[in-house]
Amino acid sequence: MIYFLGKWLNPDAGFFSFLRLVDYLSARAIGAALTAIILTLFFTPVFIRYLHRRGLVDQCRDTGIASSFDKAGTPAMGGAIVTGCILVSCLLWCNLSNLYLLTVVVGMTWFGAIGLMDDLAKTRARSGNHGLSESKKLLLQASFAALLVACLASPFSPLPPDQAATFYIPFLKTPLFISPWIYFPIVFFFVLVVGNSVNITDGLDGLAIVPSVFVLGVLGIFGWILGNKIWASYLNYPTLPGAGELAVFASAFAGAGIGFLWFNAYPAQVFMGDTGALAIGGCMAVVSVLLKQEALFLILGGLFVAEALSSQIQDKIGIRWLGRRIFLRAPLHHQMQHKGLAETKVVIRLWIASGILALTALATLKLR
Amino acid sequence: MQTIKRILLTGGGTAGHVNPALAIGSVLASDESRFLFVGVRGRVEEEVVPHEGIPIKYVRASGFPGGISPKWARFLFDLTAGVLKSIYILLLFRPQIIIGTGGYASAPVVVAASLLRRLRLCSARIFIHEQNAVPGKLNRLMGRFAHKVLVTFPESLSHFPDNGLLVGYPLRRRIARVSREEAIQKANIAVPEGRKIILVFGGSQGSRTINRAMVDALKYLLPYRDKLLIIHGVGLFKSSDYNAVADTEARLHRLYSEEQLKEIGSFYTYQSFFHNIENLYGLSDLVVARAGAGSLNEISAMGLPVLIIPKSNLPGDHQVMNARSMERAGGAEILYEQIAPVDGVLSEWIDGELLAARLLSLIRDDSRLQSMRERSDSFLNHDALSRIARVILKEESTAEQDSVPARIPTTAPLPGNRALLSLLEKALEKQKTGYRPEFVITRPQDLEYLKNRASALLIHPSWQERNLGVKLLGLLQARERIPALLTLFFDRTPAPLIQRFFGGDYRQVGFIRRNIIVSLVRINVVSQEVERAFLAGLEDPYYEVRVEAARAVEFFNSRLSYPKNFLAALLKLLDDSILDVSVAAAEALGKVGGEYDALPALLGRWDSRFWKMRAAVLRGILHLVERGEVGRLDLVEAQVPRFILTSTDFAPHFEIKSVYRQLMESVSRKKEKRVAQ
Structure with missing residues (x-):
């Protein structure tokens, strides 16, 4: 909104000439981040008390015997406030006619809505394992993935037509292949896997939010560079005109994420719940796809990949099929806890690991 | 009495379904009545029915598939084909009553008849006779389409609350009582x-x-x-x-x-x-x-x-x-x-x-x-046939309810295997020491039956079911089933190659072997054979079996016939690559070891990498000291302070949660007192 206001009020010179700031991505990015962080810091406590009053807490208190350090009774659904603050911040600072931005916002909202339904179903059933059924969730997610693929293949795609079906891998200047028949199925499954990986990671206080801020931060930098003709050609990337708007989105995300961490840090006052986990997973997946960095995500989001893989291998191959455990515990963070690390220590170590991965991913910018 | 002219009999697969149908048919027969039997080709009815002089027609049908499986496709295809053929048969024969005696053969006819009734193309009344105490899935479904479900056992009535009627079993030949x-x-x-x-x-x-x-x-x-x-x-x-x-x-x-x-x-x-x-x-x-x-x-x-x-x-x-x-x-x-x-x-x-x-x-x-x-x-009613005839004919002429007194069973049905498992697990959790399955299952005959039902699972082709059987036998404390559990434990048939490639080992998968050890502990009986299983468990390729075997040794400690037998294996496990195993071994050593075998090995682990291991070792030494096994207490006093005591984990204390719990406990105590007064 501020973007359009600035454009409208800024006829080259005059009283509102300072508003040409909105032409600069950097200024809007900083504005978006600050807005998001202030909004979250201000509204989350209000929201937390609202959740308590409505009884929308993580599990029912009288299901089991409460141990002295259990987490029952912590409100979930904190993701709703994160998503909301990102949306408001984007509404204020982004160019709302940018197709990149619209795609990401739709993705985040869609996945967030699925998570919200799940969270509500769980609290209604007063049980942690009676949410939306697995297959229903997957079906809703798959329908978005299919929609995204259709959008990318259509003339309404935000990407330039020559980039529609290219698949890039890190350290290689040219696309690995250009084939819609291979690329689009990859995108479809990528969205499903990445969309759910945050949900699996989100098991300890603060564990999911910091690495996702890292991931979106790096993706924001990529967006900034790929949207810029000079830098993109300097670094041998295809130019994606308009992708710079994703940097504004990413910084709004980072702001909201840090604001959320304020309350989510150990011991947490609020969880992001499925609402937040799926929304974050959704926008990470969509941004990666739009910036053609699906393969880079294996490094950049290595933590999420490891968490998702360990949990799936343990459950699907080990417990269901072979009749044995393959890891002591799964996903990864439970394995670390099982070996005797305190929750706080596990979380900080995994933050460090994801920071290293993010820096490595950033290094691939130049190493091509 | 009005006579019925066209009677369609259906049901088959086994003699147990065909004979009741023929019996009911024979009691309804008169000079004017015509019969038609609908069955499945290649089963008993193909031989028996023509022998009785009753014309037979065949439809396609197959059994109800349990669970999600590719058999569903075949089932649905057969059902559709069977229903289409049945519609044709029904339209030609135009029966006044249809009598189905179960078995999957009767399903297409009953479905077709109820479809045609909806379309007012068929006026036949549908009767189903259920021979067994528990109706099959298909018969339960067919019951909804029937006017009356005639049952043999009072237990079946609960499955047909609306239209069930207890009549007994139509025995074909009259067996005379002979003195x-x-x-x-x-x-x-x-x-x-x-x-x-x-x-x-x-x-x-x-x-x-x-x-x-x-x-x-x-x-x-x-x-x-x-x-x-x-x-x-x-x-x-x-x-x-x-x-x-x-x-x-x-x-x-x-x-x-x-x-x-x-x-x-x-x-x-x-x-x-x-x-x-x-x-x-x-x-x-x-x-x-x-x-x-x-x-x-x-x-x-x-x-x-x-x-x-x-x-x-x-x-x-x-x-x-x-x-x-x-x-x-x-x-x-x-x-x-x-x-x-x-x-x-x-x-x-x-x-x-x-x-x-x-x-x-x-x-x-x-x-x-x-x-x-x-x-x-x-x-059971001895005169089932004439009662069935009364029910059918009366309905036919006056549509009046026959007031056959029904004995409703008073006992609630027993839980299924999975429900039973969670019931017993809850009871065990509540009652850590002194748990008995009798708390949950009070009638000895029921307990006997459930033990039997659980042990039948041990030869199930799917390992998940065998595993369930193992867990149930442990929770039901089925002492007399120990030999079966041991046979399963020592079964070393390898798993399919593809599973071994991904880390599988034997047909009796890791979970089954682990749970056998757990169940043996729950049954709480040691014998030479059981000890042999524990010893083998300590060397099992799957780590959880080793863990549970070590815990079993710790649990039974002095009740083992010769605890020193386990020392060598346990000492080896102290260096196991899996943390859980060495932890369990260290604690077990404290219960069965002595000053000269276990103590030096335990003291040597003072600088182990994991605090959990160091804690377990200290606990092991504690057991040794408490058991009075250690003579050189000075040595312990001198060596133990070397232990690395830093830890990467801690248990937080949340003040508000403990106050909350105190308050709630106090309230419930007061309430109990008030009730007692």
Whole structure:
């Protein structure tokens, strides 16, 4: 909104000439981040008390015997406030006619809505394992993935037509292949896997939010560079005109994420719940796809990949099929806890690991 | 009485479904009535029905697939094809009533008929007869389309609350009751004075389990040979696998010497088939039989006490359910088949000694036999056929309700296996020490049945089910099933190659082996064989088995016959690559080790990388000291302070949560007191 206001009020010179700031991505990015962080810091406590009053807490208190350090009774659904603050911040600072931005916002909202339904179903059933059924969730997610693929293949795609079906891998200047028949199925499954990986990671206080801020931060930098003709050609990337708007989105995300961490840090006052986990997973997946960095995500989001893989291998191959455990515990963070690390220590170590991965991913910018 | 002109009979697959249909048909028959039988090609009905002079037509049908499987496609295809053909048959024949007796053959006809009724193209009334205590899935579904579901056992009524009606079992041939004197004359069997006569048979085909157990039991019955006469029908079954007559003959000669056989001959005789079963019934004081609906109804019609050996692992466990129904009524006792190692392979088996003991205790107790005889007599309606006829004809003419009194069973149905598991697990959690399955399952007969149902799972093809069986047996504390568990544990058949590639090992997967050890601990009985399993468990390729075996050694400690046996294996496990294993081993060493073997090894782990291991080692040393095993306390005092005491974990304390709990506990205590006052 501020973007359009600035454009409208800024006829080259005059009283509102300072508003040409909105032409600069950097200024809007900083504005978006600050807005998001202030909004979250201000509204989350209000929201937390609202959740308590409505009884929308993580599990029912009288299901089991409460141990002295259990987490029952912590409100979930904190993701709703994160998503909301990102949306408001984007509404204020982004160019709302940018197709990149619209795609990401739709993705985040869609996945967030699925998570919200799940969270509500769980609290209604007063049980942690009676949410939306697995297959229903997957079906809703798959329908978005299919929609995204259709959008990318259509003339309404935000990407330039020559980039529609290219698949890039890190350290290689040219696309690995250009084939819609291979690329689009990859995108479809990528969205499903990445969309759910945050949900699996989100098991300890603060564990999911910091690495996702890292991931979106790096993706924001990529967006900034790929949207810029000079830098993109300097670094041998295809130019994606308009992708710079994703940097504004990413910084709004980072702001909201840090604001959320304020309350989510150990011991947490609020969880992001499925609402937040799926929304974050959704926008990470969509941004990666739009910036053609699906393969880079294996490094950049290595933590999420490891968490998702360990949990799936343990459950699907080990417990269901072979009749044995393959890891002591799964996903990864439970394995670390099982070996005797305190929750706080596990979380900080995994933050460090994801920071290293993010820096490595950033290094691939130049190493091509 | 109005006569019905066109009657359609359907049902089949086995004689158990065809015979009731024919029986009902025969009682409705008059000069004007025409019959048509609809069945499935290639099954019993193809032979039996034309033999009765009833025209037969065939439809496609297949059984209801359990769970999600590719069989669904075939089932749906067959059902659709069957329904289409049935519609054609129904439109041509235009029956006034349809009688379905279950088995999947009747499903297409019933579905087609109810479809046509909706379209007002067919006016037939639909009756379904359910022979067993627990209706099959398909029959339960078909029940919704029927006007009346006629049932044999009172238990089935709960499945058909709207239209169920207790009528009994339509026995085809009228079996006349023959008096004992008459029977002795006719049966042509010399019955010495003062002997109790036991009739043993496992259906017309015979039953391998019963036949073998009977032969085994003779050894224990020999001393009572002048009080008994056993007439055993071994059955006609013949296949490459098992030949009833030859196997019985061979087993007799293998187990007994010539002299013994002579003695046995004085009170035991076997035949392949009974041609004159009425007479034999008339003679008998006690019957040993399977629990097919037909057999039980015959026996009840003759008013005989019966020791039932239900066949396990049938769809819906229906023989067991039939048997339990009659047992509850008091006319029968049940001897369950066990799942036990036979030549190293788990299969159905009955202990001959147990069979002998049950037979002896029954025939010695005349008053018990008498009461069983009376209850058996009153168990089921003897006049099912005429009652069925009344119900059908009355409905046909006046549509008036026949007020047949129904005995509604008072006992609640027992939980299924998975529900039972969670019930028992909850009870165990509540009652850590002194847990008994009797807290959950109070009736001993029920407990016996559940143990039996659980052990039947041990030979299930899917490992998940076998695993469930193992867990249940542990929670039910089934001592007598320990041999079966051990056989399963020592079964080292390798898993399929593809699974081994991904880390599988044996057919009895890691979870099963782990849970066998856990169950053995829960059953809480040690023996040499059990100890052998623990020792093998300590060297198992799967780590959780090693963990549980070490915990088992820790649990039983001094009750083990020679705890030092385990030392070498436990010491080796201290260096196991899996943390959980070395932790369990360190704690177990504290319980079975001594000053000169375990202590030095434990003290040497002072700088172990994981605090959990160091804590376990300290706990192990603590056990040693507490047990008074350590003489050199100075050494312990000098060495233990070396231990690295830093830890990467801690237990947080949340003040508000502990206050909350204190408050709630206080409130509930006060409330209890108030109730007590």
